[in-house]
Structures are given as C-alpha cells and as structure tokens.
Amino acid sequence: MYADLHIHTRFSDGSSTPEDIVDIAARNGTKVIAICDHDTVAGLPRAAISAKKNGISLIEGIEFSTTTDGIPIHILGYNCDRKAPKFRNFLTELNEDRTATTKRIFDKLVKTGKLKYSWEDVLRHNKDAGYIYSVHVFYAMMADGFYTNNSEWNEFHYSMFAPGCPAYESTQAANARAAIEVVNSCKGLSVLAHPILMQRDDKLDELVSWGLQGIEVYYPSCRAADICRYLEFAEKKSLVVTGGTDFHGDFTKWDVTVGSVGLTKGQVMSLNI
Ligand SMILES: [Zn+2]
Numbered sequence: 001m002y003a004d005l006h007i008h009t010r011f012s013d014g015s016s017t018p019e020d021i022v023d024i025a026a027r028n029g030t031k032v033i034a035i036c037d038h039d040t041v042a043g044l045p046r047a048a049i050s051a052k053k054n055g056i057s058l059i060e061g062i063e064f065s066t067t068t069d070g071i072p073i074h075i076l077g078y079n080c081d082r083k084a085p086k087f088r089n090f091l092t093e094l095n096e097d098r099t100a101t102t103k104r105i106f107d108k109l110v111k112t113g114k115l116k117y118s119w120e121d122v123l124r125h126n127k128d129a130g131y132i133y134s135v136h137v138f139y140a141m142m143a144d145g146f147y148t149n150n151s152e153w154n155e156f157h158y159s160m161f162a163p164g165c166p167a168y169e170s171t172q173a174a175n176a177r178a179a180i181e182v183v184n185s186c187k188g189l190s191v192l193a194h195p196i197l198m199q200r201d202d203k204l205d206e207l208v209s210w211g212l213q214g215i216e217v218y219y220p221s222c223r224a225a226d227i228c229r230y231l232e233f234a235e236k237k238s239l240v241v242t243g244g245t246d247f248h249g250d251f252t253k254w255d256v257t258v259g260s261v262g263l264t265k266g267q268v269m270s271l272n273i
C-alpha cells in the first residue's frame with residue numbers, strides 16, 4: 001500500500017529500529033509511514049532523519065494504550081504537538097504508571113518463582129527507555145543470556161505478563177476519554193485503533209461523543225464485512241478512515257510487513273495530516 005499508518009518500533013514493543021522500519025518501507029514501495037509506538041514519541045526523531053534520507057514521508061504518531069471501563073481501548077494520535085506541556089505531562093503520567101504496573105507484575109513473578117531475575121538488571125539494560133514494559137524485561141534477560149532469540153518473546157509475554165495470566169494487572173492512569181482529549185487539544189487527530197480487536201461496537205458511539213475523530217478501518221484481521229460495517233459507521237458519524245499493519249517486527253501477530261495493509265494515495269491525501 002501507499003501508506004501504512006500504524007507501525008511500532010523498539011521504542012515500544014516492536015523488534016525493529018526506526019531505521020529498520022524505513023528500510024523495509026523503502027523496499028516495499030510504501031511512501032508514507034506513521035510510527036505509532038505505545039505511549040512514547042521517543043523513536044520519532046530517529047525515524048524522521050531516516051525517512052528524509054530515503055524519500056519516505058513520516059507522519060508522527062503515538063498509540064495510547066488505555067483500559068476504559070475494563071475494556072482495552074487503544075487511541076492513535078497523529079501529528080500531535082508533542083512539545084505541548086499537556087501532551088508531555090500526560091505521557092509522563094502514563095509512563096510512570098506503566099513502569100509501576102510492570103514492576104508489580106515482575107515482583108509477583110519473582111515471588112512465585114516464575115522468574116529468576118532482578119529489577120535492577122532490568123533497569124540497567126534499559127537506561128534509554130521512557131518506561132519499562134514486559135518487552136524491556138525480555139530484552140534485559142536476553143542480554144544476560146536467558147533467551148537467545150526474539151521468537152521466544154510471545155511465549156514469554158503471553159505466559160506471564162498478558163491479560164489472563166495470574167500475575168497480570170492492568171495499568172490505571174489512562175482512559176480513552178482522556179487520551180482523545182489530549183490528542184485533540186494538542187492539535188492532533190484522534191483515531192480509534194483496531195476496533196476489530198476491541199469487539200465492542202456498542203462502545204463506538206460513546207467514543208465519538210468524547211471527541212473521537214477517526215477510526216482504523218483497514219487492519220490485518222478485518223474481513224470485508226467488518227470493513228463495510230466500520231466504513232458505514234465512519235460515514236454516519238463523519239469520522240476519518242485510517243489503516244495500517246500494526247507491524248511489530250519479529251513480534252507481529254499477523255503475517256504482514258510494512259505496507260501490506262493501509263491506505264491508498266488518495267485516502268491518505270484526503271486525511272490532510
Ligand atoms: Zn493497539
């Protein structure tokens with residue numbers, strides 16, 4: 001596709017560097033990419049330099065991972081004013097909450113003997129990270145020889161840190177309403193990520209009433225019927241339509257690469273971002 005508006009890097013839970021992502025986009029003929037790491041914009045400056053060098057247009061993005069009324073709801077923000085104090089403060093709050101939540105899960109896993117590792121070592125290996133998530137624990141343990149390959153990540157994460165695991169806790173700081181408000185008030189475009197994963201179409205009206213501006217219709221697991229349903233909803237509510245792969249490098253759940261799902265040139269131009 002011409003544009004892929006949902007891509008993760010190592011700055012959140014992808015395995016690729018921003019430079020890797022630009023290289024893959026260039027190889028695949030994808031002209032517009034949006035890096036949307038979870039709750040961080042730290043990868044954007046590097047992505048911008050690399051994109052410029054390779055003639056790729058970069059849209060600055062972020063994906064806020066929220067739990068709202070017990071439902072995981074992810075809000076994408078495109079082209080936010082990331083220097084705005086409101087934006088920065090919101091990120092700081094989320095990042096502190098994320099690290100604290102990861103540590104609580106980590107401590108439980110250590111206490112029950114499921115993990116034999118120290119939090120100090122996790123921090124030592126992640127000095128540049130804005131927050132600590134399970135992927136940072138994995139990378140630290142890999143650096144210390146406990147794991148040898150990225151292919152071990154899924155087993156690591158889904159057996160210990162994911163919803164449904166005994167030690168799991170959800171983060172508390174963010175809810176979708178706050179995320180939408182922050183994106184909108186920092187001049188960004190707020191978009192509901194992967195409604196197909198949320199599986200709660202009954203929640204869509206409420207999200208729109210909170211100021212949601214767009215919906216991610218084109219997504220790897222969306223079938224034709226889902227696409228039609230979301231397109232109709234978008235039209236009815238005057239929402240913009242976006243799409244992307246949610247590429248996570250080696251950790252991607254679907255069989256996709258950068259640009260295999262996304263928007264056409266006309267679609268991305270009409271977004272005006
Ligand atoms: Zn997501």
Ligand SMILES: [Zn+2]
Nearest residue numbers: 006008063246
């Ligand atoms: Zn994502």
